[in-house]
Amino acid sequence: MNIRRSAALVAATVVIGGAAAPAALADGASPSASPKVTVPSGLYGTTxxxxxxxxxxxxxxxxxETEGVKPAAKAVDWLAGQQCEDGGFAAFRAEPGKACDAKTPVDSNSTAAAVQALAAVGGREGEVTKGATWLKKNQNADGGWGYNPGGASDGNSTAVVLGALSTSGDEPAEVRSGTGKSGFDALAGLTLPCSEGKNGGALAYQPDKKGKLVANADATAAGVLGALGSGFAAEKGDAPDAYTCESGDTAKTPDGIAHNGAVYLQNQLSTHLYLKSQLAGAEDQPDYGNTADAVTAVAATEGIKYTKDPYAWLEKNAQDWAKGAGPAAYAQLIFAAHATGNDPRDFGGTDLVSALNRTGPDPASAKSAADSGDEKKDDGGSGVSWWIVGVMFIAAVGAGILISGRKKQQK
Incomplete structure (x- = not known):
């Protein structure tokens, strides 16, 4: 789903790919817990x-769930308890017992992510249906979704919603706006043509101020999974006949969008084995979360031929990042391992599943003894995907508040 789907920006007004983030969140730093906010016991992460x-x-x-771990009941209950009566979710509600109102900042990304999670754990069909209904109600005329209801469609939001619809029992292609457009139409409209050379096949976050599409690796990774309808936990794909950008009518189909986006991402990964952060002054700084997402997207579309070396790079270099970033970062690496057919319990010597489990309440059941929760819990942060933080920050400024959410980092 993007989702996200995980490097932040240096200043509140610095914009990359359509998103900006507060200075306090720059370069993967996680915000410390506010004195006014108590982290619920059922929530993963300590920030x-x-x-x-x-x-x-x-x-x-x-x-x-992807790795056979049954989450703690209170972790699932906490998430379900965040849902508003109309089916939408905000990034966080400190008082879930208080009814949502017109001022509650519900958004498509939180809602779509929660739908995917509640569908995965099972037994929450009512909440899943309500969430999917909210998403369908807030579809834009072009078939896509923006972060906030009524906001302009963007590649990341549209992709994570498509992932949610595919897991909720809906057929994403049949979910259409009043003008007859689907989310796949919106993604096609954000895809750069093959004539753009090395950027051909990439997705833009949104058109820039001049209406031009600018390649964005984060939006591309999310868009690939959205086009596949796979959700966050994508399965390993099959190698295609050709690893080249395909033009014509094929490029506008879901399979074509996914293939061309994966071709763009694998070309990016082949340069350095990782995607670079766009943080000003950090030209050679890796973006671990976006690299993990790209590996997942390429493996799910093109198979593992072009992901072996980037995945090995993640095993060697991403462990400290995940420990500092927290649960969502561990999840991103688990998704990369799953899509590439690798064992997330042996990620360069680290058991990612156990590490994730230790950031929250002890799971109801797990496959390995290390998952018992006896070890000290990780003080990891949120693993927040900073493009969501940026979008929500912009929206929050207008409302006089600071709220934000997902994944997804910029190339």
Whole structure:
């Protein structure tokens, strides 16, 4: 789902790919828990959940279910309890017992992530249906979704919603706006043509101020999974006949969008084995979360031929990042391992599943003894995906508040 789907920006007004983030969140730093916010016992991570509580919880639950871990009941209950009566989710509600109102900042990303998670854990059909209904109600005329209801469609939001619809029992292609457009139409409209050379096949976050599409690796990774309808936990794909950008009518189909986006991402990964952060002054700084997402997207579309070396790079270099970033970061790496057919319990010597479990309440059941929760819990942060933080920050400024959510980092 993007989702996200996980490097932040240096200043509140610095914009990359359509998103901006507060200076305090720069370069993967996680905000410390606010004195006014108590982290609920059922929530994964120890940092202030205001910006990403639902997002990180959702990714954690999906990752656990993917690896055969039954999450703690109170972790699932906490997530379900965040839902508003109309089906939408905000990034975090400190008082879930208080009814939502017109001022509650519900958003498509938190809602779509929660739908995926609640569908994965099972037994929450009512909440899943209500969430999917909210998403369908807030579809834009172009077939896509923006972060906030009524906001302009963007690649990341549209992708995570498509993932949610595919797990909720809906057929994403049949979910259409009043003008007859689907989410796949919106993604096609954000895809750069093959004539753009090395950027051909990439997705833009949104058109820039001049209406031009600018390649964005984060939006591309999310868009690939959205086009596949796979959700966060994508399965390993089959190698295609050709690893080249395909033009014509094929490029506008879901399979074509996914293939061309994966071709763009694998070309990016082949340069350095990782994607670079766009943080000003850090040209050679890796973006671990976006690299993990790209590996997942390429493996799910093109198979593992072009992901072996980037995945090995993640095993060697991403462990400290995940430990500092927290549950959503561990989940992203688990998704990369799952899509590439690798064992997340042996990620360069680290058991990612156990590490994730230790960031929250002890799971109801797990496959390995290390998952018992006896070890000291990780003080990891939120693993927040900073493009969501940026979008929500912009929206929050207008309302006089600071709220934010997901994944997804910029190339």
């Amino acid at each position: 202030d959940p205001t910006y990403d509580g639902v997002w990180r919880q959702s990714l954690a639950l999906v990752a656990q």
